[in-house]
Amino acid sequence: xxxxxxxxxxxxxxxxxxxxxxxxxxxxxxxxxxxxxxxxxxxxxxxxxxxxxxxxxxxxxxxxxxxxxxxxxxxxxxxxxxxxxxxxxxxxxxxxxxxxxxxxxxxxxxxxxxxxxxxxxxxxxxxxxxxxxxxxxxxxxxxxxxxxxxxxxxxxxxxxxxxxxxxxxxxxxxxxxxxxxxxxxxxxxxxxxxxxxxxxxxxxxxxxxxxxxxxxxxxxxxxxxxxxxxxxxxxxxxxxxxxxxxxxxxxxxxxxxxxxxxxxxxxxxxxxxxxxxxxxxxxxxxxxxxxxxxxxxxxxxxxxxxxxxxxxxxxxxxxxxxxxxxxxxxxxxxxxxxxxxxxxxxxxxxxxxxxxxxxxxxxxxxxxxxxxxxxxxxxxxxxxxxxxxxxxxxxxxxxxxxxxxxxxxxxxxxxxxxxxxxxxxxxxxxxxxxxxxxxxxxxxxxxxxxxxxxxxxxxxxxxxxxxxxxxxxxxxxxxxxxxxxxxxxxxxxxxxxxxxxxxxxxxxxxxxxxxxxxxxxxxxxxxxxxxxxxxxxxxxxxxxxxxxxxxxxxxxxxxxxxxxxxxxxxxxxxxxxxxxxxxxxxxxxxxxxxxxxxxxxxxxxxxxxxxxxxxxxxxxxxxxxxxxxxxxxxxxxxxxxxxxxxxxxxxxxxxxxxxxxxxxxxxxxxxxxxxxxxxxxxxxxxxxxxxxxxxxxxxxxxxxxxxxxxxxx
Numbered sequence: 001x002x003x004x005x006x007x008x009x010x011x012x013x014x015x016x017x018x019x020x021x022x023x024x025x026x027x028x029x030x031x032x033x034x035x036x037x038x039x040x041x042x043x044x045x046x047x048x049x050x051x052x053x054x055x056x057x058x059x060x061x062x063x064x065x066x067x068x069x070x071x072x073x074x075x076x077x078x079x080x081x082x083x084x085x086x087x088x089x090x091x092x093x094x095x096x097x098x099x100x101x102x103x104x105x106x107x108x109x110x111x112x113x114x115x116x117x118x119x120x121x122x123x124x125x126x127x128x129x130x131x132x133x134x135x136x137x138x139x140x141x142x143x144x145x146x147x148x149x150x151x152x153x154x155x156x157x158x159x160x161x162x163x164x165x166x167x168x169x170x171x172x173x174x175x176x177x178x179x180x181x182x183x184x185x186x187x188x189x190x191x192x193x194x195x196x197x198x199x200x201x202x203x204x205x206x207x208x209x210x211x212x213x214x215x216x217x218x219x220x221x222x223x224x225x226x227x228x229x230x231x232x233x234x235x236x237x238x239x240x241x242x243x244x245x246x247x248x249x250x251x252x253x254x255x256x257x258x259x260x261x262x263x264x265x266x267x268x269x270x271x272x273x274x275x276x277x278x279x280x281x282x283x284x285x286x287x288x289x290x291x292x293x294x295x296x297x298x299x300x301x302x303x304x305x306x307x308x309x310x311x312x313x314x315x316x317x318x319x320x321x322x323x324x325x326x327x328x329x330x331x332x333x334x335x336x337x338x339x340x341x342x343x344x345x346x347x348x349x350x351x352x353x354x355x356x357x358x359x360x361x362x363x364x365x366x367x368x369x370x371x372x373x374x375x376x377x378x379x380x381x382x383x384x385x386x387x388x389x390x391x392x393x394x395x396x397x398x399x400x401x402x403x404x405x406x407x408x409x410x411x412x413x414x415x416x417x418x419x420x421x422x423x424x425x426x427x428x429x430x431x432x433x434x435x436x437x438x439x440x441x442x443x444x445x446x447x448x449x450x451x452x453x454x455x456x457x458x459x460x461x462x463x464x465x466x467x468x469x470x471x472x473x474x475x476x477x478x479x480x481x482x483x484x485x486x487x488x489x490x491x492x493x494x495x496x497x498x499x500x501x502x503x504x505x506x507x508x509x510x511x512x513x514x515x516x517x518x519x520x521x522x523x524x525x526x527x528x529x530x531x532x533x534x535x536x537x538x539x540x541x542x543x544x545x546x547x548x549x550x551x552x553x554x555x556x557x558x559x560x561x562x563x564x565x566x567x568x569x570x571x572x573x574x575x576x577x578x579x580x581x582x583x584x585x586x587x588x589x590x591x592x593x594x595x596x597x598x599x600x601x602x603x604x605x606x607x608x609x610x611x612x613x614x615x616x617x618x619x620x621x622x623x624x625x626x627x628x629x630x631x632x633x634x635x636x637x638x639x640x641x642x643x644x645x646x647x648x649x650x651x652x653x654x655x656x657x658x659x660x661x662x663x664x665x666x667x668x669x670x671x672x673x674x675x676x677x678x679x680x681x682x683x684x685x686x687x688x689x690x691x692x693x694x695x696x697x698x699x700x701x702x703x704x705x706x707x708x709x710x711x712x713x
Contacts, residue, residue, distance in 0.1 A: 038099040042072030128194040131156035132449065135184050135214055137163045138206035140238065142172060144443045149175040151445050158193045160184055184210065187217050196225050200234040200449050204265060208239045212248060215262075222260045232258060232485075236448060238265040249489075258485045263450060270447035271437050272303035275375070275406060277503075280311060282372040282403075282690075284507030284535075289315035289344070290372035293365060295387055296352050297322045299408050300437060301377035306546060309345070310497055311504050314538045317344040317369065321362050325349040338545030338565065352378055356387060357394050366391070367398055377408040384408055388433045399665030401693040402432075409435040432686055456499035457492065458484050459592050463585050464495075471574065479557055490547055497543045498536075502586065505532050506597065512632055513595045520591035522598075524583060533579040537568045540579070601631040602659070605638075605647065616650040623656050634689055638663050642673055648684050657689040665693070 048068030052058040132155060134145040145159045149172070157177040159169070162184055169179055182189040184205065195201070201218055203211045215237050222233050239245045245264055252262035282290055292308055294301060297320065308318055322328060325347040333340050350359035357363055366374075374391060378384045384407045395402040441447075461484055468481050480491045506512055509528050524532065544565055552561025564575055571579075587597050603622055605615065623633035635656055637648050640663035651658050662669060673681055685691055 034099060035103055038095070038103065039072055041095050041099075043068050046071040048072075126194075128156055128158070129197045130199045131158060131194070131197070133158045133160065133190070133193050133195065133198050133201045135201065135203040135211075136161035136205050137184075138204070140206065140443070141202070141204040142168070143439050144202055144204055144445075144448055145177055146172050146175065147440060147443055148445045148449070149177050158198075160189060160193060184214050185217060187221055190218055190221050191225075195221050195233075196227065197230065198233060199231070200236065202236045202238075202265070202448060204236075204238040208241055208244060211237050211239060212244075215248075219260060226259050228259075230259075233260045234263065234449065234454070235260055236263045236265050236450070261454075265448065266303075267442035268300040269303045270444060271300040271441050272307045273447055273500075274441045274444060275300075275304055275436050276307040276311060276500075279308070279373055280500075280503040281507040281512075283308075283311050283313060283316065284504035285372075286508050286510055288370060289313050289317065291317035291319065291344075291365070291369040292373050292375065293319045293321065293362075293369075293371060294375045294377065295321045295356070296376060296378040296384070296408075297324065297328055298377050298379050299410060301375070301408075304375060304377070309339075310539065310542055310546060311501055312344070312542070313504070313508070313535055315344060317346065319346040319348060319362075319365055319369075321348040321350050321352065321356070321359070323349065323352060336546050336548055338541075338548075338550045342545075352387065353383065354386075354390075357390060363394070366394065366402070367400070371403045373403050374405045375408075376405060381407075381409050385433075392433070396667050399667040401662055401666040401691055403691075404432045404434055406434050406436050408437045410437060432682075454496075456502075456589065456593060457495040459589050460498050460582070461487065461492075461495045463582070463589065467578070467581050471577075493547075494540070494543055497539070498582065499589075501536070501539050502590070504539075505535060505583070505586065508532060508535060510600045511597050512600060513590055514598050514632070515594060516596040517594055518591070518596070520588045522587040522596065524586075529580055529583050532583045533576065534568045536582055537571070537576075537579045541565055599631045600634050601626050602634050602636050604636050605651075615647055616654070619651060620654055620656070633657070634659055636661060639669065639685075640664065642677065645673070645677065645681055645684055648688075649680065652684065652687055658684075658687075659690045659692065660685055660688040661692045 046068035048065055050061050050064045052061045132148050134141050134148065134157060136142060136145075136159060141159070141161070142164070145157050148155060149157045153176065158180055159172060159177050160180045160182060161169070162181060166173070173179060180189065180193055182192065195218065203214050203218070205211050205214070215235060218233075218235060226233065237248070239248055249262075249264050279292070289312070292312075294305060305318065305320065312318060320328065326349055329347040339345060346365075348359060348361050348365075350356065350362055357366075376384045376387050376391075378387060388405045388407050391402065391405055394400075465481060465483075468475070479488055482488075482491075484492070503513070509524060509532060541564075544562060547560070549560045549562050549565060551563070551565040552559070553563055555562050555564075564571065568576070568579070590597060603619060603626070605619055619635060623635070626633040633656060635651055635658045637644065637651070637658055638661045639645065639648065648658050648660065664672075670678060670681065
């Protein structure tokens, strides 16, 4: 019941945030309407409805009007006219004499609270606990504070700055953040912000040197003032210089303390994390390893490439097409020589401009590979969007259904929206061109604060320590078996990578996570445990390879050598158990975060031979039965005609996951639908759980072409 209530409250809060402007407009309209009604009624009540009967009476009428307006305005100041206390008053004055003063008090109170809002919020500083402190100044810090507050209105956010004016902080103030104008390097500032009880501090000012000095002040306060029973403070710092970032990162992790956790703010990695999470279920698809094509090597592309490699299954194909692909390959293999043995890692040297698809090797990959996504990371937004349009036109010409194309944006998504409008008239699935890399993704609270990922990574490491103690209770402590607070960063990163990989494993077993309590009793079958253990070992090997490790007959941490960097089949039983046990523990790990594992059940929906309404009702009843038995229904629906689209939209509106099976190539299928239904077709496919293309494009094309040839003859 608690989860249900909290979910409903979140939905209500999201609705209020989404309709806030309309609500405020409605309040203003009510205020204006009541004020106008009160003024009109006061004017009438004071005898203002006098009309001149002749030119000689006009001066008298004007005097009456002015007196009526004056008496009406006097109601706002509580200056009542003579004989106003008489009980026999017109009904218009009876309403106006209460309505206008009430509106005046209301508007005056609103103005006063608006002027004193930030001053009144300072009283909340004394009772702050488990709050977030963001240190500015600058657009980056402002955006982080704004997103942290907007994502959760109950979260208390303190924004510290000393140079920004109220105009620059207007939006942040309207959201309810506590703004503290004070020196960012003074220890007293952080004492006022109740640093001793804070959950996280994000130092994201525009000047890197001052950010480092602010971190030193924060660290001194935490080490001397923070109570021992309070959880460790998460300190995130932004440093724009890569060289200085490496130095500070090394110094942070050398001086570990249980009361503070250091992390560097990496916007590009945050972008990569957000994009990779969209693709995790497809990377774990049980239908076979997918392929991802990356075009360009700019911006967040290196971080995306690394995360995709770390989460891809055995046989996963990752293709990079770039003008300097060979140089990128040499640099990558020099830093991670173990990747040389991976057959799915491909590099294509080609132009990333207008002649992109003239490269036969790239065209072959796009035509024949089971693609999960195409990621475009060129040097400019305009060039990226042009490449995306090229890819869609290539798909139309080949009668292909291609996956989503993710286009990196460095300035704004306005150009993308304009581009969609320009080509909306063409039969191209433009809705599946998605922009990524916005400020909201760079500074998303989940990525910046690391709260969920860090908790799961800690749980992963604690489970690993328990298994190691059971298997070898008297073994000599190794660097990887230290407590989390003393653990080397490379091993912490490995635990985070294992936590991120959970959704890949669940998708491979045709399962998913749902928000629920008491999900620790779920068990995988022996076949699933073995299959997922092989997947986990591959992920672990890939993670070690990316960190520069290679195979060695004996494990030597100082030389980055490991004796288990070999195929799963060559491991002994004890080593295999190290990969099997995390799979068995997976439901318990998710239960710690109030998640449960549920299996998917695929329900086949044939052609719409009867009315879509009856078919939808039957499928909905079967889906509800699945939910009652603890499984997640997925509807497999073959899309071949307009009736099938109507059924698909009905099921989607009922909240069911629909997997579209295209009976014909997309270009051929689109011609069967009326032009006004094409946006609905595109939206249905875009909303689908998955889209499976037609199995044999050539045979369908031939069968579609024969009637046309006969008619021509």
